[in-house]
Amino acid sequence: MTGTRRGTKRRLVREVALWIGAVLGVLSIVATVAALAFDVKPLVFRSGSMSPAIESGALALAREVPATQVEKGDVVSVIGADGVRVTHRVVAVGQVGGSVSLALQGDANATPDAEAYTVGSVDRVLWDVPHVGRVVAAAGSPIGTFVCGALVMLCLYLAFAPTRPRTQAGRRPAGRRRGTDARAVMAVLGGALLALPLAQPQGTLAYFTDSAPMSTGSISSHRVVSQAQPTCANVNGLLVLGNVARLSWTQVDAKYEYFWELRRTSDSVAVGSGEVGQGQALGSVVELNIGTGLIGVNANYDVVVRARLSSTNAWVAAATTTTPVRRDSILFIGAAFRCGHG
Template sequence: MSAPRLRRALGPVSNAVLWAAAVLGALSLVLALATVVAGVQPLIFRSSSMAPAVDAGALALAKTVDAQQVEPGDIVSVVNSDGVRVTHRVVKVDQGAGDQVSLTLKGDSNRSPDEEPYLVTEVDRVVADVPYLGYVADWLASPWAMFAAGIVAALLVVNLWSRWSRSDGGAGLVGAGSGASAVVLVALVVASVTPVPRTEAYFSDPATVEAGTVHSHDVQIFDWDTTPCTTNDDGSVTLRYKVVSPSYDMTWYRGPKNGTISDAPFLTITPPSSQVGDVVETRIDRTTLAAGEDPFAQGTYVVAGRSQLKGSATEPWLSSSHRYVEVTADATTVRCGDINLPPTVEVTAPRDGREFGSQTAAELEVAAACSGRRAPCGTTTDTNGIYSVEYRLQRENWLGTQCWDPKLDAILPPGYYAAGCGEWRPAYTDPQAPTTDGSTVKWRIPIGDGGPGTTFNQSGTYTLYVRITDNASPTREVTEHQITFTVD
């Protein structure tokens, strides 16, 4: 085929490709202009807890308003204490200090409100949304979009050369393609410089936690120090535990041994240090333990500690887990008794902070340490035995946030899915949990059948959360552990 005939044959195809790209590019230009000129904030929804009102993949437009204008029923976007943007429906509005308003939010698909009230002076209120358009906007801000821009640039050069070199009367059509090329090139560059923010419509039912942190906003329990309780010469006890977050206080509850622990705390401690891992010492004497109860009965008491989110304007948001210690109170003193320490946990592979140069490197290293399985593994021990080992494996890359689902009882293949990131999944254990003695339990992440046989099938930043519960009764202790690694 001659060169002119080849150009005529390919001309309509290349122009169609260019104009399709121009439409996508124009979308990015409109979003950028809406942000700058109209003050509208585009948001891409990455999960489905606002379904059916707003589903995953939708593109929403939000306008910044004074928090005093917000009413129950509005869908608003806020940033939580971990710096993650959350978009949920307002179910309750309370006046805070000064201009602050305390908002209680809830995803339409969630059974309960978020575990964090949001103290705000202004919010982004959703005014419109379009299903599926978020996927397109997300792609426009990805490295693939810039790759596409390079292809379009090459097509632009070819079209310009074609227009200059041919004389068969088709310059108008080629010129149109060149115009499309210019539009999409500019638009893709704008999109790459000003990506659309992603927002989480978190799943936050009490039994689940959400991707991004160990929680949607689940409050994480603190850890004991190496010497959790000591009896002092003055008849008091000192409890020692570690700061888990600068956002938390520690609250202490009590109840008679084998009885009911009170819902009302007898002591709330604001740690003097906000440095994670610093040890906090809390002195408890008989008067503190009695908390005004007169007469206060002698006997053995269970003292239970929980983490509490600071700044709650309405109800306190507490960790679901406790830390327990027994103390014995007589007429004038308090003494340390039994204490159930939480399980220990170790991640064998991959190591925290590990950077793998390729997926193959990750697979080989993990398989060598995990009995041939190309998925994270580790060990755990507790003198009371292990009741359960649960995990969440999350990946962040240009596709957004996805979580590993082995699909053990499903038709779909195992892999990373945008849905289900709020679910703790059971790990495989050897011996099978629950156990009743202090022997070491090996655990690993299940791979499932029919899939790629690896949990490292794409590059990205991976975060593994492990939650282990001991088999003590009735006061089971929980350990939460987190590691992050990258695969190039």
């Protein structure tokens, strides 16, 4: 009886694992085929300013359409001037030359986004599912990828492992079958397709420009306010070495930190980035030194700074500040960052 019970448990584990793998595999195959056939793009919402229509953690499917087809009330996803993807509702449509200018606003925000988006095409949201985005994002993490790979390997083992030897009566134990198990094939195909870039979702922020609920943490509502335009001062090091361009501004809120990027002016490519100001008291001076350790090419650059809550990168200010700087060689023996463009 003990052997029979153990055999029953093994068969139950085998059936459950194979069915889970098969279901996930079929979903992966369907998602990939849909992405290829209909040019559908999955988006994972990382903030909640589109609530209650689309909550943080939702998975949405979007399709690229010409901006001329966009209408007021559509939910669209665009790339802002800072390179960050934003998904909000269209509140106004205008024309800028041969392009379309869109004014967007989150459903949970009291005012439109500070930036007007001039675009030729957008990703229009077709459909969304609450909470599924968290699962998809977790599956795409290193741990999630390992778990999915382990499940595929388990399905392979359960489906194709050698059969147990015959009993003394010349019969094989019940429940063991030879040959290929279709469920394992689905699990393997689905696992392989998950590795394709087309099957990988893109994260999108929905900027908070007004009070909105936060599901975790100690803050129930908050409006992230941009810092003032930084002042820039040239600070000299020792013997022209270590000369920096020092940006400074007043700390807006003790809960804030500031994400910055050093971008090459010619093509807006970021060549350096970091965070500054975390934990500083309200009213204190936040300083950011831009030095030659960041880059070795003499050129004009822009320092783009955005305020955000230290407790979560999803809550950010709608506006950024941009400060021009340049890198100059000095007497062939050193180099410096200076304020302004040359």
